[in-house]
Amino acid sequence: MSTPQLLHGAITVGDDLPPLDHEVTATTVVLGALASRDWRPMHHDYDFAVNRNGTQDIFLNTPNLAAWFERYITDWTGPTGRLGKMTFRMRDSVYPKDLMTIRGTVTAAEVTPDACGWVDIDITLAVGDRVCTTCAARVAVPIDEDDNPWSRRGDTWAP
Template sequence: MGTPARGITADAVKPGDRLPELKHDVTATTIVLGALAARDWRPMHHDHDFAVNRNGMRDLFMSTPNQAAWFERYVTDWTGPKGRLGRMKFRMIGSVFAGDTMVLSGSVEGIEVDDRGCAWAQLALAVSVEGTVVTECAARIALPRDGDDNPWARRGDRWQP
């Protein structure tokens, strides 16, 4: 369509590339807003007394779907809007608490073009607090091959996530 490419294209990405880190100061508001946006009404994500005295946790902690939303934002900040997630696999190790500074980091593990011509980046992502990984995420995301390609235009068997 001749519109300028937005974000990265697959040819500009290689294994070992690192995504820019994202640092965020997590407050009680971050956690409550994230849980309610995900329709997660469970009290450990909004009731401090319940989280501490019933669950035995240090503070309110971030819900899993909200962490997924943070990972999605982190990856598409890097790819731009044409980046289309295919797959995410999570491993929960610890928790993100109100008062923590969380750091999202990631690197490119591999890049490939599938037999339908779709370019994919395999990413190793993590949320860390004070240098300790609390959640790992392996993500596979489709990237445009050039300025005219658009992974979102793929349907049916042309999309193999």
């Protein structure tokens, strides 16, 4: 396999993933909402967001937050990383003009009896000191250069 890949043996509990900074704009919010086919007005209509929802501006929608977390994780694992599960909790919203920072730390790493290499990661998306969303993710990575988590099907894939 010629694509770069992070192998399970190179990962240690407590490892920090490289942080990711991004300047959010109104385009970020609207593009993310429309890409996820989310037509609700609080993600594109300032007046609705402020005067109906009581928020300070339009804000990133949930499916797009998931896409940001996925990008963050697979930037680290490379394309052989296969997401198994994500749980995320929204504490606060992300608005245009926010500089959001995503950080992650490995909390567990195990190879199951059927030789699947799992890694658990705690991820935080924050704007300054304001934690907006937290995410607990479980991702499978290859245990050696011949392993490919994407080849698992049916009972051999147990996220």
